[in-house]
Amino acid sequence: MKMKDLPEEDWFVNGHTACPGCGGATVVKIAMKVFGPDTITYFPANCLLVFGGTYPLNSFKVPYLHVLFENSAICAAGISRALKRLGKTDTSVVAFAGDGGTADIGIQALSGAAERNEDIIYVCYDNEAYMNTGIQRSGATPFGAWTTTTPVGSVEAGKGEYKKDIPRIMMAHDAPYVATATLGFIPDLLKKLEKAKNKKGCFRYLQIYAPCPPGWRMDASLGAKISKMVVDTGLWTLYEFEDGKMTINKKPKMTPVEEYTKLQGRFRHLTKENLAALQKYAEDKWRKDQALAEAYS
Amino acid sequence: MYEVRFHGRGGQGAVMAAQALADAAFVEGNYAVAFPWFGAERRGAPVLAFTRVDENKINIKTRVYNPDYIVVLDEKLMDFVNVAEGLSPDGMAILNSPLDPEEVDLGMSVKTATVDATTVALEVLGAPITNSAILGAFASATGLVSIDSVKQGILDIFGPRIGDKLAEKNARAAAAAHDRIKIGKCKAERTYPEAKKWLPTYQEMPLSLATKPTKTDSGLVGPGSSVENKTGSWRTFTPKYDEEACTNCLMCWFYCPDAAIKRLEPPKKVGFDMDYCKGCGICEEVCPADAIEMVR
Numbered sequence: 001m002k003m004k005d006l007p008e009e010d011w012f013v014n015g016h017t018a019c020p021g022c023g024g025a026t027v028v029k030i031a032m033k034v035f036g037p038d039t040i041t042y043f044p045a046n047c048l049l050v051f052g053g054t055y056p057l058n059s060f061k062v063p064y065l066h067v068l069f070e071n072s073a074i075c076a077a078g079i080s081r082a083l084k085r086l087g088k089t090d091t092s093v094v095a096f097a098g099d100g101g102t103a104d105i106g107i108q109a110l111s112g113a114a115e116r117n118e119d120i121i122y123v124c125y126d127n128e129a130y131m132n133t134g135i136q137r138s139g140a141t142p143f144g145a146w147t148t149t150t151p152v153g154s155v156e157a158g159k160g161e162y163k164k165d166i167p168r169i170m171m172a173h174d175a176p177y178v179a180t181a182t183l184g185f186i187p188d189l190l191k192k193l194e195k196a197k198n199k200k201g202c203f204r205y206l207q208i209y210a211p212c213p214p215g216w217r218m219d220a221s222l223g224a225k226i227s228k229m230v231v232d233t234g235l236w237t238l239y240e241f242e243d244g245k246m247t248i249n250k251k252p253k254m255t256p257v258e259e260y261t262k263l264q265g266r267f268r269h270l271t272k273e274n275l276a277a278l279q280k281y282a283e284d285k286w287r288k289d290q291a292l293a294e295a296y297s
Numbered sequence: 298m299y300e301v302r303f304h305g306r307g308g309q310g311a312v313m314a315a316q317a318l319a320d321a322a323f324v325e326g327n328y329a330v331a332f333p334w335f336g337a338e339r340r341g342a343p344v345l346a347f348t349r350v351d352e353n354k355i356n357i358k359t360r361v362y363n364p365d366y367i368v369v370l371d372e373k374l375m376d377f378v379n380v381a382e383g384l385s386p387d388g389m390a391i392l393n394s395p396l397d398p399e400e401v402d403l404g405m406s407v408k409t410a411t412v413d414a415t416t417v418a419l420e421v422l423g424a425p426i427t428n429s430a431i432l433g434a435f436a437s438a439t440g441l442v443s444i445d446s447v448k449q450g451i452l453d454i455f456g457p458r459i460g461d462k463l464a465e466k467n468a469r470a471a472a473a474a475h476d477r478i479k480i481g482k483c484k485a486e487r488t489y490p491e492a493k494k495w496l497p498t499y500q501e502m503p504l505s506l507a508t509k510p511t512k513t514d515s516g517l518v519g520p521g522s523s524v525e526n527k528t529g530s531w532r533t534f535t536p537k538y539d540e541e542a543c544t545n546c547l548m549c550w551f552y553c554p555d556a557a558i559k560r561l562e563p564p565k566k567v568g569f570d571m572d573y574c575k576g577c578g579i580c581e582e583v584c585p586a587d588a589i590e591m592v593r
């Protein structure tokens with residue numbers, strides 16, 4: 001599907017209360033244009049739940065469920081199995097979770113659903129922290145980033161650990177479809193959303209980068225630009241893992257990570273040594289991802 | 298006891314102002330509480346914060362519904378929020394506005410103090426952050442707390458969060474605003490639409506596979522009902538669109554987080570729905586033809 005072929009109609013409509021420039025809202029708007037009306041959505045606690053579905057208003061024109069933070073993948077799997085009992089195999093069941101709900105709190109449910117190969121699409125919109133509760137670190141927060149729980153002072157300078165690689169964990173489950181995407185590469189993103197939709201009857205995982213201007217201390221207009229830069233620096237590899245085969249979709253330009261970090265206040269305090277560590281992480285990541293693609297070719 | 302309700306936008310510091318006022322009253326030997334109203338709204342959206350002050354212990358835990366004073370940090374709020382709702386007729390409004398009190402319309406005529414807190418903040422802080430300046434105006438308009446206590450309150454509350462140096466500057470902004478208020482009575486010409494007072498029961502919610510909202514007495518509910526939220530009121534910057542220059546590449550349409558850009562029938566290209574545009578500026582940033590410019 002080309003961008004111009006996306007429907008004009010939205011299934012995630014305006015009037016939602018996301019912050020100006022919210023990457024998560026854009027990801028969901030576009031994903032819903034691709035998934036379309038025959039979709040049932042599930043949400044754990046996160047920003048999206050709050051800005052898209054605070055009672056009695058709702059931004060989704062499709063059925064919308066929320067149970068708990070920990071069990072997105074299980075609940076989605078339950079919906080999908082019930083539909084199967086009713087003879088409905090075409091309906092997409094989609095869980096939209098934040099990175100906190102995916103990398104930390106919901107990971108056992110996610111792992112179980114992937115291992116049982118449940119018929120669901122799990123979309124993690126990755127804004128790299130627990131944003132809804134006011135910016136706390138998650139497993140998916142990158143090295144060096146300031147959050148309220150990784151403060152910057154004389155002892156600590158932002159998060160000391162590196163980003164947890166969830167797509168790689170999903171690959172270790174041999175899930176039929178795992179893909180990473182960002183808003184910066186439109187045809188790639190649309191291709192992956194479409195594949196996830198059309199590959200029925202199995203577990204599908206998408207991790208989509210979702211810039212958060214307040215949480216990243218960034219100008220609200222930079223979401224698209226930063227979504228491209230994160231790939232160019234090598235901090236985010238675009239790839240697909242389909243039926244046991246991994247394909248890298250974009251060779252990073254290996255732009256210095258500083259070009260990326262200097263646009264975001266959450267990285268403002270980084271020293272030369274910190275930046276060198278992050279640069280090394282980007283280079284190592286690219287090397288490892290290539291090796292993985294080679295191994296899974 | 299007196300009760301104060303602060304009106305601001307997410308990110309403007311209304312909560313810190315409410316806390317600094319409570320601290321100032323506490324310094325003078327009173328009991329005081331301050332707390333925000335946790336709506337589910339975000340940066341730029343209207344927010345509320347409250348301060349209660351009494352000589353005795355305060356046991357009331359509710360929101361303030363009938364304030365003695367309202368404090369408005371952002372004058373554009375008055376265009377769509379009934380800031381004077383529930384305000385005691387003997388109460389007072391303290392507003393950030395360059396206008397005279399007589400020129401302001403709150404839909405009810407009450408004693409009003411205006412101060413151009415934005416200008417004060419630009420002069421003293423170099424940024425349009427008005428939560429400290431407005432407190433100086435509160436002190437001089439009401440006489441309930443001294444300006445010295447307000448300055449102390451600002452140092453106590455702002456200091457640990459933004460650093461002592463910046464807190465000092467904010468205390469100076471309060472002092473500067475203290476002497477620049479105008480007092481009078483505001484107009485009562487406009488009416489605000491009746492706000493939603495109740496939530497629908499679950500029986501009124503459309504069931505299961507419905508894909509359209511239902512209309513109830515309290516407005517739309519159910520799937521897609523958020524279109525009732527006119528989030529365009531959050532906007533500070535507005536896109537100015539040059540159709541001539543536009544190449545109809547649809548990048549702005551794709552990236553608008555608020556789906557506020559619509560494709561139009563040719564030969565028209567795209568249109569902007571100002572009811573929803575929050576003014577983030579992504580459209581200007583992604584436009585390869587420079588056909589969009591964000592203006593104040």
Ligand SMILES: Cc1ncc(C[n+]2csc(CCOP(=O)(O)OP(=O)(O)O)c2C)c(N)n1
Nearest residue numbers: 045046047069098099100101129130131132
């Ligand atoms: C079991 C449980 N713990 C904590 C919370 C509080 N809580 C609600 S949303 C949220 C943050 C969600 O973060 P993330 O999943 O990253 O999504 P985001 O808000 O960033 O979109 C938290 C901690 C909760 N609702 N349930």
